[in-house]
Amino acid sequence: xxxxxxxxxxxxxxxxxxxxxxxxxxxxxxxxxxxxxxxxxxxxxxxxxxxxxxxxxxxxxxxxxxxxxxxxxxxxxxxxxxxxxxxxxxxxxxxxxxxxxxxxxxxxxxxxxxxxxxxxxxxxxxxxxxxxxxxxxxxxxxxxxxxxxxxxxxxxxxxxxxxxxxxxxxxxxxxxxxxxxxxxxxxxxxxxxxxxxxxxxxxxxxxxxxxxxxxxxxxxxxxxxxxxxxxxxxxxxxxxxxxxxxxxxxxxxxxxxxxxxxxxxxxxxxxxxxxxxxxxxxxxxxxxxxxxxxxxxxxxxxxxxxxxxxxxxxxxxxxxxxxxxxxxxxxxxxxxxxxxxxxxxxxxxxxxxxxxxxxxxxxxxxxxxxxxxxxxxxxxxxxx
Numbered sequence: 001x002x003x004x005x006x007x008x009x010x011x012x013x014x015x016x017x018x019x020x021x022x023x024x025x026x027x028x029x030x031x032x033x034x035x036x037x038x039x040x041x042x043x044x045x046x047x048x049x050x051x052x053x054x055x056x057x058x059x060x061x062x063x064x065x066x067x068x069x070x071x072x073x074x075x076x077x078x079x080x081x082x083x084x085x086x087x088x089x090x091x092x093x094x095x096x097x098x099x100x101x102x103x104x105x106x107x108x109x110x111x112x113x114x115x116x117x118x119x120x121x122x123x124x125x126x127x128x129x130x131x132x133x134x135x136x137x138x139x140x141x142x143x144x145x146x147x148x149x150x151x152x153x154x155x156x157x158x159x160x161x162x163x164x165x166x167x168x169x170x171x172x173x174x175x176x177x178x179x180x181x182x183x184x185x186x187x188x189x190x191x192x193x194x195x196x197x198x199x200x201x202x203x204x205x206x207x208x209x210x211x212x213x214x215x216x217x218x219x220x221x222x223x224x225x226x227x228x229x230x231x232x233x234x235x236x237x238x239x240x241x242x243x244x245x246x247x248x249x250x251x252x253x254x255x256x257x258x259x260x261x262x263x264x265x266x267x268x269x270x271x272x273x274x275x276x277x278x279x280x281x282x283x284x285x286x287x288x289x290x291x292x293x294x295x296x297x298x299x300x301x302x303x304x305x306x307x308x309x310x311x312x313x314x315x316x317x318x319x320x321x322x323x324x325x326x327x328x329x330x331x332x333x334x335x336x337x338x339x340x341x342x343x344x345x346x347x348x349x350x351x352x353x354x355x356x357x358x359x360x361x362x363x364x365x366x367x368x369x370x371x372x373x374x375x376x377x378x379x380x381x382x383x384x
Contacts, residue, residue: 095114224250323380
């Protein structure tokens with residue numbers, strides 16, 4: 001059995017190069033390895049790739065011998081049981097996060113179920129190597145038949161993932177899904193990540209419940225989920241803004257799919273918001289759901305973007321209106337995000353009466369020893 005020894009012991013699943021000591025010669029890229037503690041005694045089990053920025057991904061701290069195939073088979077079945085038997089998500093949607101990477105003890109793979117399509121994003125070599133064995137079981141457990149596989153090309157170069165071989169995507173361009181009675185089209189040829197953000201499912205419904213009779217602004221609307229939920233709930237008018245022209249086109253199609261009227265605008269949210277402020281425009285209910293701005297632990301540019309966007313969006317909220325703001329940056333803690341948003345409000349002499357704090361849906365579990373898996377933060381407030 002290949003072994004990798006740690007210089008410093010931690011229960012975090014991601015092990016940086018500086019934390020790694022001796023490695024046995026039979027530990028090859030993608031190997032399932034026995035992890036040894038700093039004293040040389042068994043400490044757990046993980047996936048090894050010396051080429052990676054994160055060479056060791058620990059999947060278990062069990063001291064018992066573990067079989068590679070059995071471990072991941074059990075992990076897939078456990079993931080399906082959570083979504084389908086415990087949470088019973090099939091009753092409210094045909095689309096949800098099936099495998100949530102490290103938080104489901106399967107580093108390097110994120111998979112979303114969209115009807116009968118499994119959309120898979122691969123981020124490390126070990127997951128790419130094992131996907132041919134995992135896929136039949138994934139289809140069985142999540143009642144899917146077709147697969148779309150995405151591999152980030154930058155990560156592929158770092159991880160040493162070959163250009164050819166492995167599981168190839170089926171010929172599927174798009175699929176229509178349902179969520180709380182709302183219909184969406186997922187376009188795999190142009191979508192971000194796995195094609196659609198399932199993590200905001202419960203927040204979209206909650207947002208809609210606040211929208212009746214109100215004017216609504218959806219900043220960074222992507223494919224229109226929040227705006228459509230608001231329109232269906234009886235919003236007086238809905239405006240959606242996004243820089244991604246393809247996303248705006250999809251948002252328009254989704255609005256038509258649900259027979260609702262949403263005014264979609266293709267524009268940079270920052271520039272557009274400044275123009276609206278100059279024009280004195282406000283809305284009763286505003287949401288800002290930007291893409292991930294922070295990509296590292298000390299990303300000052302990303303932090304500044306969150307501060308700037310919230311400063312602008314808060315000025316678009318009508319007196320005593322409602323404001324919802326989101327961050328999907330895993331490297332930004334909930335407390336720090338709240339501090340940024342509150343600071344933006346106070347600098348404009350506004351006060352936020354926060355009445356809820358939510359995150360991703362339960363199909364995006366958070367692992368106790370992996371705080372970064374709690375990546376989505378959503379603040380709900382009334383602006384005074």
